Amino acid sequence: MSDRGAWTWPEGVGRHVLDRVDSTNAEAFRLAPHLSGPAWIMARRQEAGRGRRGRAWTDPPGNFAATLLTRPANGPAAAAQLSFIAALAVHEALIRLCGPTLPVALKWPNDVLLNGGKMSGILLESTGSGGHVAALAIGIGVNLAAAPDLGQLEPQATRPVSLKGETGLSVSPDDFLDALAAAFDQWQRQFNAYGFSPIRNAWMARAARLGETLTARTGSSETVGRFEGIDETGSLILTTPRGRQVIPAADIYFSGA
Numbered sequence: 198m199s200d201r202g203a204w205t206w207p208e209g210v211g212r213h214v215l216d217r218v219d220s221t222n223a224e225a226f227r228l229a230p231h232l233s234g235p236a237w238i239m240a241r242r243q244e245a246g247r248g249r250r251g252r253a254w255t256d257p258p259g260n261f262a263a264t265l266l267t268r269p270a271n272g273p274a275a276a277a278q279l280s281f282i283a284a285l286a287v288h289e290a291l292i293r294l295c296g297p298t299l300p301v302a303l304k305w306p307n308d309v310l311l312n313g314g315k316m317s318g319i320l321l322e323s324t325g326s327g328g329h330v331a332a333l334a335i336g337i338g339v340n341l342a343a344a345p346d347l348g349q350l351e352p353q354a355t356r357p358v359s360l361k362g363e364t365g366l367s368v369s370p371d372d373f374l375d376a377l378a379a380a381f382d383q384w385q386r387q388f389n390a391y392g393f394s395p396i397r398n399a400w401m402a403r404a405a406r407l408g409e410t411l412t413a414r415t416g417s418s419e420t421v422g423r424f425e426g427i428d429e430t431g432s433l434i435l436t437t438p439r440g441r442q443v444i445p446a447a448d449i450y451f452s453g454a
C-alpha cells in the first residue's frame with residue numbers, strides 16, 4: 198500500500214524533533230538565529246498551536262505539528278506561493294504513505310481535505326520589513342490520529358477529520374515528517390526551476406469543488422461565485438454575477454459542507 202521509508206532526507210535541510218513545545222512556528226523563530234540553512238522543527242506534543250487569522254490550533258496526541266523555517270530569496274509574493282507547495286507536499290506525503298486511492302483534495306488557500314473534511318491546515322508567518330522576508334515559518338498541522346472537538350470550532354468551519362478516524366490507518370508523526378520533507382523538497386525544486394506555473398497546475402488538478410459555487414469571506418464582506426481556480430499569484434478566481442473577481446485572501450465556505 199505505501200512506500201514508507203523509501204525516501205531520503207533532503208540534503209542541507211536540518212531536522213529538529215522536540216518532545217513538547219508551545220508552537221512549532223514560535224520555536225522556529227526562536228531557533229532562526231542559530232540555523233545556517235532551512236530546517237524542519239517537529240514537536241511530539243504542541244500545546245499552544247496557532248491557526249490562521251489568530252485562531253488556536255489544537256493538537257490531540259499523535260497528530261503531526263511541524264514547521265519548515267526557511268529564508269526565501271524572492272520576497273513576499275514568492276514566499277506566499279510556498280504555501281501551495283506545502284499543501285501539495287502534504288497531499289503527496291499522504292498518498293505515498295497511504296496509497297493512491299486515499300480521497301484527499303486541496304481547499305484554497307492551503308487546507309488538505311480527507312473525505313471532504315479538514316485534515317490539515319497550514320500557517321505561514323514571517324519576519325522582515327520593507328518587502329524583505331528575513332525568515333519564513335511554514336507551519337503544518339495534520340490530524341493523523343484525532344480530530345479536535347467540534348466545540349472548539351466556529352459553527353461554519355469545515356468538519357474536522359483525522360486520518361485514523363476516516364480510514365483506520367496509523368501513520369506516526371516521524372514517518373510523516375520524512376515523507377513530507379522529501380515531497381516538499383521535490384515540489385520546491387520544480388518551483389525553483391520552472392516558477393509557479395507547474396505548482397498552480399498541480400494544485401488545480403487536486404482542488405476540491407472546482408467549478409462549484411462557493412462563498413469567500415473577508416471580514417464582513419462576502420463574495421459568492423463559481424470557483425474557477427487560482428491565478429498566477431495564487432489568488433482565488435470566482436465568476437460572480439458582477440463578473441470575474443480575483444480574491445487574494447479570504448476564508449472560503451462550500452455549500453453543504
Ligand SMILES: O=C(O)CCCC[C@@H]1SC[C@@H]2NC(=O)N[C@@H]21
Nearest residue numbers: 220246247248249318319336338
Ligand atoms: O488555521 C489553520 O488551518 C492553520 C493551522 C496551522 C497549524 C500548524 S501546527 C504546526 C504549526 N505550529 C503552529 O503553531 N501552527 C502550525
